[in-house]
Amino acid sequence: MKKYLITGLLVWLPTAITLWVLLWLVGLLDAIFGGLLTGIAAVSSDATGTVIEQLRHIPGLGVVLVFTALLITGALVSNVAGRWWLKQWDKLFTHIPVFKSIYNSVKKVSDTLFSGNGNAFRKAMLVQYPRAGVWTIAFQTGAPVGEVAGHLGVDFVSVYVPTTPNPTSGFFLLLPRADVIELDMSVDEALTYVISMGSVAPTAAVSLK
Structure with a gap:
């Protein structure tokens, strides 16, 4: 029973x-x-x-109204006039004390995660963490830029290592590209693998068996 x-x-x-x-x-x-x-x-x-x-x-x-508002907003900002109004909207909020720091942070993160041109969470990887010889799943979020890239060099990648079973928290690491292994599994399969603590194997791994 x-x-x-x-x-x-x-x-x-x-x-x-x-x-x-x-x-x-x-x-x-x-x-x-x-x-x-x-x-x-x-x-x-x-x-x-x-x-x-x-x-x-x-x-x-x-x-229904939120869905309609999002759809109309997306259609409006897809043209030149809409993008101009979007810039004015951003300028308005980026000049409000306290509010601007929160708004800028959230906007940068959302643009990175949801932009079709971004690299965030586009690729699953194997990395050694928290020590050499111990491997875990990570997601590439981009590459170091600016001052960080100047200190580390160009052959590094930025990765996010999620915790299990809650992938919304995790660790941000900058690793040499030679130290990571790119996986063929999709991001969805890798997330499922992490959340299930390895009990749900990716489709590619099952087919290999």
Whole structure:
């Protein structure tokens, strides 16, 4: 019976957690959108307030609106005029004390991770960490530049070593390119391998067997 219970848990747990995360995200966006509508209704006429109150009770409307806003924003900044307005937006936020340091840091990280031209998390590697002879999975995040590159030289790579089973925390290392082994597995396969603590082998490794 214990074996069957554990097997059933393993079958349903990924689905349950996925649904829980999605429902939490929908609820969060609906709550934010509902608060915004409440503020608008407070300064609107009675007729407008009634319509807004009806909108608040539509489930998932916040997700639809956020998705639509992201889509429209992406389309607008894809042309010359949109990029000009984006530069003005950046200039505005980069001149606000305290806020600018947070905004600049988050923007640089997001541009690196999500830009199609970036190299972050595009390649999985094997590196020796935390000591020689002990190997772990890492992800290439780029190459040293500026002053760092001047001290180290050009034949180095920047890598991120995630922790297990939580890959959102980890360590940033600068390693000689000769000390890393590039892997053929995809980033998704490597992440799965890390999160599962090696219990879920990549597809390429399974096919070799």
